[in-house]
Amino acid sequence: MDAPSNLPPSRRRTFLLILAGGLGALLAGAAGWPLLRFLAPASRGGAEQAVSVPRAAVAAGTAHFFQYRGKPAVALQLQPGEYTALSAVCTHLGCVVQWQEATGEFLCPCHGGRFSPAGAVLAGPPPRALEILPVVVDGDQLRIG
Ligand code: FES
The missing domain is CATH 1.20.5 (Single alpha-helices involved in coiled-coils or other helix-helix interfaces)
Structure with missing residues (x-):
């Protein structure tokens, strides 16, 4: 022009x-x-952001990792029929925690932070527990979020 x-x-x-x-x-x-x-920040709220995980994928004593709102998360069956879901992002510097089946704990591979199956800090530098995600049992599915 x-x-x-x-x-x-x-x-x-x-x-x-x-x-x-x-x-x-x-x-x-x-x-x-x-x-x-x-x-x-990602928009929050809304049932459309809930994630369904088959109950069969969350056997007792094992951890089932999945993506929740674009971030790693994990579901556990603490007791038969008692489920919990946590963010798998370490509260120290954001590494993804790993499930240690032998000890029944989460271990952060970056700086050795350890978390209980309920997400509480057991050792290491993480300042807070892992974020707990709401879980609803819906038939053979777990609705998380
Ligand atoms: S990032 Fe997990 S302990 Fe540092």
Whole structure:
């Protein structure tokens, strides 16, 4: 797009400055939108974000890892018919914890943090327990979230 040639030079300069500013704002918006989407927290709430896990996948004494709202989570059967679900993200620096079947604990491989099956801190640097996720038994499924 050319500046109108019948305008005096000062108005033509103003027109070009406005045009350049508009294009700059448009490009900044186009480049910044993906960054804003990445940095914005995920929307919360809503049954549509609940995750279903087959009860059969959560045998007693084992841990079933799955994705919950884009992050690792884990479901356990603590007692027969008693289920719990936890975030599998360590509360220290965010590594993914691992289930230690031999000891019945979670171990964080990054700095040795240890958590109980209920998510409580047993040892190491984690400042808080693992986040507990709500679990509802729904037939042969666990509805988590
Ligand atoms: S990130 Fe888990 S103990 Fe450091």
